Amino acid sequence: MKLLRYGPAGQEKPGLLDAGGALRDLSGVVDDIAGAVLLPEGLARLQALDPATLPVVAGNPRLGPCVGRVGKMICVGLNYSDHAIESGMAIPTEPVLFMKATSAICGPDDDVEIPRGGAKTDWEVELGVVIGKPAKYVSRERALEHVAGYCIVNDVSERAFQLERGGQWDKGKGCDTFGPLGPWLVSADEVTDPQALDLWLEVDGHRYQNGSTRTMIFDVATLVAYISQFMSLQPGDVISTGTPPGVGFGQKPPVYLRPGQTMRLGIQGLGVQTQRTVAAD
Incomplete structure (x- = not known):
């Protein structure tokens, strides 16, 4: 099941992508792809449609x-050893x-702003993990039971x-867009195996990142369990799991947006x- 949100910024409606690639409106069923909708019973209701x-x-x-109303x-x-090495940092x-x-x-296709004073804005393709069932002090063995689904994240960084x-x-990491x-x-x-996904990123058609979640240092189950030891995870919280090598910072010489x-x-x-990258107003 592929859930999505569509419409003007701040006024998005819930929807899903059907097997034929058509966008279907869910606003008569749920108010948003957020909160309790992401609990196991909420997802089961949508899957039964x-x-x-x-x-x-x-x-x-x-x-x-x-995902709407993301709490954190x-x-x-x-989280990829070869990215740590290219960054000159310890694994x-x-x-x-x-x-x-x-x-x-x-949104996934919204403009990304180069912030005022920014000179080294960079890209990072990452697997996003969206929490469904609340998680607090969960074991690695049970951690994936708390995952509602997965998405793409671009962890843009200045x-x-x-x-x-x-x-x-x-x-x-927190600038607008x-x-x-x-x-x-x-x-x-x-997603049969979140540790078997290819991921890639291009800038102006040039392929900079070309990796796989197989090479994560800490896998998704480990991350969910680990984070839940320090803070409770709630429906709609997003975990961005790290990026493979090929960021601009790691090029020789560095390349920035x-x-x-x-x-x-x-x-x-x-x-x-x-x-598309634009200068911040």
């Missing part, structure tokens, strides 16, 4: 972030966690703010995002 009975959405509306977005740094012995401001979340301005990484989510929330039952470029990124079975 016959998509053919739902109205078809005409045209090609804007897609919003595939937890990101994992340096972590425990997951490195930081938070991305929820105000950074935007490296100068992140690494050269003192303090935590958050200030380089730095968290595109979607296009779809793919329910967990459709500038206004007027196009990022295109995808994950096997989870769709594709396309973003």
Whole structure:
């Protein structure tokens, strides 16, 4: 099941993508792809629907972030050993966690802003994990029972703010538009193995990232269990699980985004995002 949200920013309606690729309106069934809708019983209700009975959405509306009312977005740094090496950082012995401001979340094809004063804005294709059943002190063995589904995240980063301005990484990770989510929330039952997904990213047609979730240091189950030891996870919370090598920061010499470029990124079975870069107002 591929769930999505469509319409103008801040006014998105819930929908799903049917087997034929048509967008179907869910607003007569649920108010949003958020909160209790992501609980196991909420998802079961949607899976029991016959998509053919739902109205078809005409045209090609804007897609919003595939999850609404995200309570928190937890990101994992340096979760691919070859990315840690290209960044000149030690391979972590425990997951490195930081938070991305929820105000950074935007639609999968929305413009990405180069922030004022930004000189080193970078890209990171990542597997996003969306929590369904609340998780607190869960075991690794039961962790995937708490996952509603998966999506693509572009963990856009301003490296100068992140690494050269003192303090935590958050200030380089939370700028507006730095968290595109979607296009779809793919329910967990459709993702047979989250550790067997190819992921890639291109800028202006040049392939920079070409990796697989097989090479994660800490797998999805480990991350959900680990994070739940430090904070409870609620329906709609998003975990962004780290990026494979090929970021701009790791190029020799480094390559960073500038206004007027196009990022295109995808994950096997989870769709594709396309973003144009613009200067922040």
